Amino acid sequence: MLTSAAPSATLESKHQALRSALRARLPQGLIVAYSGGVDSAFLLWAAEQERRASGGRLLAVTAVSASLARAEREDAARFAAFVGAEHRWEETAEFANPAYLRNDLDRCYHCKTELFRLSHDLAARLGYAAIAYGYNASDRGDFRPGHRAAKENAIIAPLDEAGLTKDEIRQLMRAAGLPLADKPASPCLSSRLMTGVAVTPAKLRDVEDLEEMLRGAGLRVFRVRLHEHGGARWLRVEADPAEMPAVLAVRDALQEAARARGYAWVTLDLAGYRTGGGTSRPKTP
Numbered sequence: 001m002l003t004s005a006a007p008s009a010t011l012e013s014k015h016q017a018l019r020s021a022l023r024a025r026l027p028q029g030l031i032v033a034y035s036g037g038v039d040s041a042f043l044l045w046a047a048e049q050e051r052r053a054s055g056g057r058l059l060a061v062t063a064v065s066a067s068l069a070r071a072e073r074e075d076a077a078r079f080a081a082f083v084g085a086e087h088r089w090e091e092t093a094e095f096a097n098p099a100y101l102r103n104d105l106d107r108c109y110h111c112k113t114e115l116f117r118l119s120h121d122l123a124a125r126l127g128y129a130a131i132a133y134g135y136n137a138s139d140r141g142d143f144r145p146g147h148r149a150a151k152e153n154a155i156i157a158p159l160d161e162a163g164l165t166k167d168e169i170r171q172l173m174r175a176a177g178l179p180l181a182d183k184p185a186s187p188c189l190s191s192r193l194m195t196g197v198a199v200t201p202a203k204l205r206d207v208e209d210l211e212e213m214l215r216g217a218g219l220r221v222f223r224v225r226l227h228e229h230g231g232a233r234w235l236r237v238e239a240d241p242a243e244m245p246a247v248l249a250v251r252d253a254l255q256e257a258a259r260a261r262g263y264a265w266v267t268l269d270l271a272g273y274r275t276g277g278g279t280s281r282p283k284t285p
Contacts, residue, residue: 007175011168015046018162022047025156026056029128031119033155034060034087036076037186039134042169043159045178047132048085059128060085063092063115066201067188069208071215079180090118101199107190109145116153132156138166184221185275193226206261210235210254217250219243221273234258235266238273 007015022030032047034040044060051058062068062076080087092114094100100110119131135147136159150157159169173181189204192211197203203226210224214237221240227233235258239247247254247268258266 007171011171014162014164014168015172018046018158018164019050021158021161022050023054025130025132026051026054026058028130029057029123031059031061031123031128031131033115033119033131033133034062034076034080035134036062036072036079037134038173038180038183039136039159039166039169041079041180042173042178043132043134044080044085045083045176048083057128058085059126060087061119061122062087062089063118064089065092065095066204067111067190069189069211071212072186075180075183082179090122092118095199095201103190103193103195103197103199105195106145107199109149111188111190112146112149113153116149116155120153130156132158134159136160136166136169137163192224197226197228206263207235210257213250213254213257214247217246219246223273233263235263236269237266238269241272244268
């Protein structure tokens with residue numbers, strides 16, 4: 001149910017298209033691959049609203065591995081409880097896959113392939129006919145190896161089918177009074193390692209620890225990126241320019257924490273936060 005400022009007629013039409021797509025899937029059982037980010041959170045809420053209105057079966061599944069930050073796990077748990085949807089945590093095994101650990105441009109493909117394999121196994125055991133995830137219209141044309149894995153595994157994308165963009169999803173969440181409507185983008189911890197830096201749980205813990213320090217200093221839009229080159233290891237902080245003074249306020253603590261973990265230095269990237277950390281990635285044809 002939408003509670004605050006009403007969306008436009010066009011946006012409401014897209015919302016109704018989403019409801020129709022979910023209504024068609026729920027009777028046979030629908031699993032939502034749910035990370036706790038904005039897109040999958042909205043998809044889960046919309047599906048649970050439709051389940052309550054029209055019936056059917058719905059299950060949210062969240063993958064658990066070393067790449068899931070503690071804060072993200074807490075957000076996912078709180079929102080699923082808020083929505084009232086049935087929710088399961090499932091351990092994934094991408095860290096047993098050398099192709100994932102290499103951290104090349106297909107890392108997300110290997111991660112999503114594991115998630116969807118596990119989801120299909122779960123669907124077969126529990127009798128769910130379809131699996132959905134949060135890909136949406138704003139993701140079209142981006143470099144999305146995970147979407148290739150979704151297509152290979154017959155995963156549906158109801159948000160994209162309805163033509164909903166990320167901005168529209170946030171608008172609908174605000175109209176419904178949902179938490180997480182203004183949550184910054186939150187990819188997995190492995191995305192903080194620059195392409196080609198091998199993924200290990202220890203490196204992800206290091207990044208997470210420093211990001212927790214920045215979050216505690218009041219930052220909202222930021223990343224800690226991990227670099228390795230020629231035997232040197234260092235960390236690079238990206239932040240919204242307006243929040244850079246907050247980074248400098250804790251620079252001594254950041255540097256001390258980094259050196260205690262074996263990093264030579266911490267830098268502040270004056271270009272600020274940007275998706276992908278400034279790395280060059282191809283566009284999907």
